[in-house]
Amino acid sequence: MRELTYVDATREALDRAMARDPSIFVVGEGIGARGGNFNTTSGLYTKYGPERLCDTPISERGFVGMCAGAAMTGTRPVVDFMFIDFILDAFGELVNQVAKMQYMSSGRLKMPIILRGAIGIGHSAATHHSGSYYPIFAHLPGFRVAVPAIPSDAKGLFTTALHGDDPVLFLEHKSILFNRGEVPEGDYAIPFGQARIARAGADCTLVAIGSMVGKTLAACDKLAEEGVSAEVIDPRTIAPLDMATILESVHKTGRLLIVDETFQPCGVGAEIAAQVIDQGFDDLDAPIHRLNGAHVPTPYSPPLENAIVPQESDIEQSIRDLLAE
Amino acid sequence: MAYEVTMPRLGWTMEEGVFGEWLKQDGDEVQPGDLLFTVEGDKATQEVEVFEGGILRLPPNAPVAGDVIPVGALLAYIVQAGESLPIEEREQTSGQLPVASGQETPRTTGHGSQASALLTSHSSTLTSRRPISPRARRVADDLGVDWTQLTGSGRTGRIVERDVRAAAAQREEKPAVHATPLARRLAEEAGIDLTTLAGSASGGRIQREDVEAAILAARRETEEREPLSLRHERPSGVEPTETPDLAPQSSLSPHSRIRRITAQRMAESAHTTAPVTLTTEADATELAALRQQFKDSYTRRGWAVPSYNDIYLKLTAVALQEHPTLNASWSSDGIILHSAIHIGFAVDTENGLLAPVARDVATKSLRQIAAESKELIEGAHRHRLGHEAMQGGTFTITNLGMYGIDAFTPIINLPQAAILGIGRILCKPAVHNGEIVPRQMVALSLTFDHRVVDGGPAARFLNTVREYVSEPILWLSA
Numbered sequence: 001m002r003e004l005t006y007v008d009a010t011r012e013a014l015d016r017a018m019a020r021d022p023s024i025f026v027v028g029e030g031i032g033a034r035g036g037n038f039n040t041t042s043g044l045y046t047k048y049g050p051e052r053l054c055d056t057p058i059s060e061r062g063f064v065g066m067c068a069g070a071a072m073t074g075t076r077p078v079v080d081f082m083f084i085d086f087i088l089d090a091f092g093e094l095v096n097q098v099a100k101m102q103y104m105s106s107g108r109l110k111m112p113i114i115l116r117g118a119i120g121i122g123h124s125a126a127t128h129h130s131g132s133y134y135p136i137f138a139h140l141p142g143f144r145v146a147v148p149a150i151p152s153d154a155k156g157l158f159t160t161a162l163h164g165d166d167p168v169l170f171l172e173h174k175s176i177l178f179n180r181g182e183v184p185e186g187d188y189a190i191p192f193g194q195a196r197i198a199r200a201g202a203d204c205t206l207v208a209i210g211s212m213v214g215k216t217l218a219a220c221d222k223l224a225e226e227g228v229s230a231e232v233i234d235p236r237t238i239a240p241l242d243m244a245t246i247l248e249s250v251h252k253t254g255r256l257l258i259v260d261e262t263f264q265p266c267g268v269g270a271e272i273a274a275q276v277i278d279q280g281f282d283d284l285d286a287p288i289h290r291l292n293g294a295h296v297p298t299p300y301s302p303p304l305e306n307a308i309v310p311q312e313s314d315i316e317q318s319i320r321d322l323l324a325e
Numbered sequence: 326m327a328y329e330v331t332m333p334r335l336g337w338t339m340e341e342g343v344f345g346e347w348l349k350q351d352g353d354e355v356q357p358g359d360l361l362f363t364v365e366g367d368k369a370t371q372e373v374e375v376f377e378g379g380i381l382r383l384p385p386n387a388p389v390a391g392d393v394i395p396v397g398a399l400l401a402y403i404v405q406a407g408e409s410l411p412i413e414e415r416e417q418t419s420g421q422l423p424v425a426s427g428q429e430t431p432r433t434t435g436h437g438s439q440a441s442a443l444l445t446s447h448s449s450t451l452t453s454r455r456p457i458s459p460r461a462r463r464v465a466d467d468l469g470v471d472w473t474q475l476t477g478s479g480r481t482g483r484i485v486e487r488d489v490r491a492a493a494a495q496r497e498e499k500p501a502v503h504a505t506p507l508a509r510r511l512a513e514e515a516g517i518d519l520t521t522l523a524g525s526a527s528g529g530r531i532q533r534e535d536v537e538a539a540i541l542a543a544r545r546e547t548e549e550r551e552p553l554s555l556r557h558e559r560p561s562g563v564e565p566t567e568t569p570d571l572a573p574q575s576s577l578s579p580h581s582r583i584r585r586i587t588a589q590r591m592a593e594s595a596h597t598t599a600p601v602t603l604t605t606e607a608d609a610t611e612l613a614a615l616r617q618q619f620k621d622s623y624t625r626r627g628w629a630v631p632s633y634n635d636i637y638l639k640l641t642a643v644a645l646q647e648h649p650t651l652n653a654s655w656s657s658d659g660i661i662l663h664s665a666i667h668i669g670f671a672v673d674t675e676n677g678l679l680a681p682v683a684r685d686v687a688t689k690s691l692r693q694i695a696a697e698s699k700e701l702i703e704g705a706h707r708h709r710l711g712h713e714a715m716q717g718g719t720f721t722i723t724n725l726g727m728y729g730i731d732a733f734t735p736i737i738n739l740p741q742a743a744i745l746g747i748g749r750i751l752c753k754p755a756v757h758n759g760e761i762v763p764r765q766m767v768a769l770s771l772t773f774d775h776r777v778v779d780g781g782p783a784a785r786f787l788n789t790v791r792e793y794v795s796e797p798i799l800w801l802s803a
Contacts, residue, residue: 254460254486285460285486286479325480 001182006172007039009151009183013158014041014078016187018048021076024162025052027063028080037082038118038177064090064115068098071113076162084117084171085131098167099142110165111142114158119147120211120261121298121309122175130298132210132262137169138239138271144168144192145239149213151181153236156190163189173211173261193240197249201231204255204322207246207272208232212259212310219315230319238268246272247280254285257322259315264292286325291318326482327410328377328403332394335364335371340657341395344388345370351383355403362400379403382410457484468493504531510708511536514581514676517543583677594739598655599775602734603787607794608757609750609767612636615797619691631695634670634724637747638694640793641722642666642686643800648786652719654740655777669718669738670698672705679705680738682718726750731768742777745790746770767794 004012018024026041032055035042045053056063060081067077081087087094094115101111119132137143144166148154154172161168198213199220208216213234220230231249235242250256256276258269269290276288294308310318332342345363349355361375375381382402388394402410457465457472461484465472470492477484502519504512508531512519517539524531580588594600616633623630631639645652645666654661666687669680681701683694704710721738726749735746748768755764769790773783793800 254458282459282463285458286483325483325485 001184003180004151004155004183005178005180006148006151006154007177009155009181010158010170010172011040011042011044012183013155013162015044015047017159017162018044018052021162022052023075024078025054025070025075026078026080027054027056027067029056029058029082031055031080031082036080038172038174040080040116040172060086060089061093064093065097067113068093068101068111071098071111071167072101072109074110076112076114078114078116078162081115081117083125083129083131084119084133084169085128087115087117087133087169088131094143094167095140099140102165103142111167112165113167114161114170115167116170116172118174118177119171120173120175121293121305122173122211124300124302124305125174125298126300127297132171132173134169134171134238135262135267135271138241138268139266142167143239144237145171146192146237147171147173147210148236149173149176149198149208149210149234151179152183153190153196153234155183156188157192157236159187159189160192164192171210175211176214179214190236192237193242194236195242195245196234196236197231197245198234199230199232201229201253203229203253204231204257204319205246205249205253206230206232206257206259206315206319207269208234208259209238209268210261212261212315215310215312216259216315218312219319222312222316223319228319228323241268241271243272243275243279247276247283250276250280251283254283255322255325256284257289257291257318259291259310259318261293261309263295264290265295267292286322289318289322289325291315326477327382327408328379329399330361330375330381330401330403332364332396332398332400333373334396335373339396341393344390344392344394344400346390347383347387348372349381351381351387353381355379355381375403377403379405384410455484456481458486461486461489465489470496502531503529504536505533507533508536511540514583515540515543516579516581581676583679587678590739591736594737598737598739600734600737600772601775601780601783602770602772603780603784604732604768604770605787605791607767607769607791608755608764609794610757610765612767612794612797613750613765615801623692623695628692629695629699631691632698633726633747633750634722635691635695635698636797637722637724637745638668638670638683638686638698639689639691640797640800641720641745641790642668643803644786644789644793645720646687646803647789648782650778650782651743651773651786653742653777654719655742655774656740660742660777663719665719667718667720669715669721669741671721671723672702674706674708676708679710679715680718680721681705681710681714682716684717720744722747726767732770735770735772737772737774741774743771743773743783743786745787746772769794 026044028036030037031041032045032050032053035045041053064079067079070077098111098113101109119134121130134145134147138145144161144164146157146161146168148157158170161170198208199217201220206216206220213232216232220228220232223230231253233246233249256273258272260267260269262268264270269292273288273290276284291310291314293310296308299305299308335342343365345365347362348360355361355375356378357376359375360372361381362373364371364373380403382404384401387401394400404410455473455475456477458479461472464486468489470489472484472489475484475488475492478488479485503524504519509519511533515536517536519531522531522535522539523529525535526532616631616636620630649662652663652666654663665685667682667684668686669682672679672681681704683698683701686694701710701714704714718738718741720741721744723735723744724747725733726747729749731748731751733746733748735744737744746769748770750765750767752763753766754761755766757764769787771783771787
């Protein structure tokens with residue numbers, strides 16, 4: 001099968017949808033002729049013109065509010081935040097309007113808006129350009145939160161986002177944007193709330209999110225030489241979260257580690273752990289472990305940056321610790 | 326995981342020990358079998374060996390010479406190289422030497438069977454202290470594995486799934502024994518290893534006949550070697566250090582479980598009590614008449630007829646109500662006066678002496694007592710009595726009348742204070758209302774523990790019993 005980069009796979013989904021559906025348009029800074037800071041819209045400006053690839057000034061709250069109004073009137077805006085950190089400037093619009101509008105209108109109004117941006121720590125982007133924040137959005141009712149880890153998932157999940165009625169946070173970790181992977185041609189959709197078993201195993205269950213999926217798989221490859229059979233689950237979406245697949249895996253293995261770059265307190269790992277304790281208590285053969293990025297603002301210094309993000313060796317050690325419980 | 330060194334139970338009724346000295350120092354490497362410390366017993370200083378190898382670590386509050394330590398209390402740890410001492414969290418909860426939970430000495434229940442008290446405290450200790458993962462617990466349930474006996478391989482000593490599965494696999498390696506409950510019991514009593522027998526019933530189940538055949542075969546084998554039997558017994562309950570040197574034509578009869586327990590308890594009683602036996606004779610003519618009345622009247626109604634034993638149980642209970650100092654137990658802390666009156670009575674079964682306990686005798690009618698004791702005696706003969714049925718007695722009576730015995734010196738059933746021996750009822754000349762006439766006479770023998778009660782109260786109690794035998798109306802109206 002042909003290989004595409006993660007960002008090219010997503011853009012392919014966007015391109016195909018825009019060609020079919022004239023109500024889809026993109027809003028953001030530098031997404032027009034420039035083609036997006038991360039090439040998210042590269043080449044689309046020449047195809048679809050300035051009206052559907054709408055460059056904006058730095059005014060997040062303003063253009064998010066306008067896109068919310070546009071979505072309610074029957075179009076499909078794609079807001080491209082470049083760095084997702086700047087979504088915070090539109091937080092009031094998002095939480096109070098975008099997430100609640102369908103409920104407040106008893107479903108008469110739809111909110112098919114995609115909120116996309118690059119997340120995560122890497123490339124010395126420092127403290128204002130390294131955030132992820134998805135636990136915050138997963139906490140709120142009304143949002144869908146997708147965190148694809150591989151190019152084919154990025155395309156399939158973006159397609160789903162472009163066909164739904166709900167606001168979707170589509171979060172692309174900047175360290176994997178240019179990873180290559182096999183991507184099917186043509187249209188396909190990957191439903192939200194369906195985890196992917198990235199690696200099957202029997203000794204322990206590892207739930208890895210976004211950029212951690214690849215690192216976790218690498219750690220598992222190394223441990224496999226010692227006979228460790230680890231199962232790696234990529235939830236693909238945080239909201240909705242596919243607990244059934246995680247519970248089924250824990251039922252098999254009895255041990256669970258959640259590997260997530262975002263902060264540990266009140267995070268996705270805590271949610272997964274709580275649900276497993278609730279519904280899979282008798283399956284647990286060990287305490288549930290979490291491996292997270294450090295609970296600190298992101299430093300600029302590359303060695304410090306490396307130190308606060310779970311690395312392959314950290315994951316390997318965490319798996320060893322889990323198996324020793 | 327650190328191995329805990331605790332105060333051992335060195336005697337049958339030992340509740341606490343006086344610490345002697347450490348024979349190894351903090352940080353010393355120890356091997357299984359090394360002598361670790363001494364305990365000063367009543368008669369001798371005993372050296373205690375260690376069962377695990379490793380490094381001896383003494384906590385800061387480790388005992389020193391002369392400390393009185395409860396059985397089961399933590400004394401020290403044996404750790405492996407690189408392992409830290411797990412006492413920090415313990416110190417947070419208690420400044421004292423922690424006593425292993427469930428190992429508390431059974432002070433208030435000390436009058437029960439010591440053997441079963443020991444077993445109970447042992448197993449409850451394990452249950453309450455072994456950490457186990459939820460999954461391991463579930464798998465243990467599914468596989469029917471008793472996880473309380475497992476050692477955990479988890480980081481904190483937690484029992485995890487692999488431990489349970491390993492135990493299940495190990496269990497399956499052992500040949501499963503299919504035997505009827507009766508066969509199991511017979512085999513246990515005769516010391517026959519069931520795994521060496523082949524079952525004759527369908528499916529290879531071992532039945533009573535199989536065990537009996539094995540017992541017979543074992544006996545024949547012994548007899549062939551030692552043709553004549555001379556009973557060789559050591560009532561002290563202490564194991565001979567080497568095989569006894571048997572004269573030709575003697576034979577060694579292996580101890581049954583009941584024999585061992587009886588030997589232990591009798592020896593313990595003989596060695597620790599200060600027994601005094603009082604005897605007297607009572608005129609049982611009216612008692613015999615009363616018994617005849619019960620017999621006539623109850624038989625007509627189809628009720629259980631009170632035996633002499635039942636009548637003695639009842640009148641003794643009423644006498645004990647009047648003399649509570651005889652319804653007492655010795656303990657190291659003080660004398661326990663029991664509020665309830667539970668009377669054990671000796672039953673001579675083909676397998677040995679058993680003493681089932683009639684409960685709350687003072688408050689029950691003779692009809693109730695007769696019905697209940699009948700069940701207990703049948704249970705004793707059929708080996709159906711549980712430990713509970715023989716526990717908790719506060720006094721004991723033993724009746725040898727049916728063997729033609731008059732007076733004797735019964736041995737106190739520890740930790741009770743006294744035991745009443747009853748002889749045969751014999752018609753003989755006696756002075757009654759100033760005339761020598763034939764009367765039904767019975768000898769009464771009371772052995773009491775002079776540590777617990779003095780001669781005066783004991784004599785007054787026995788005199789009350791004598792009066793009750795002579796004039797049943799006194800207790801019938803009580």
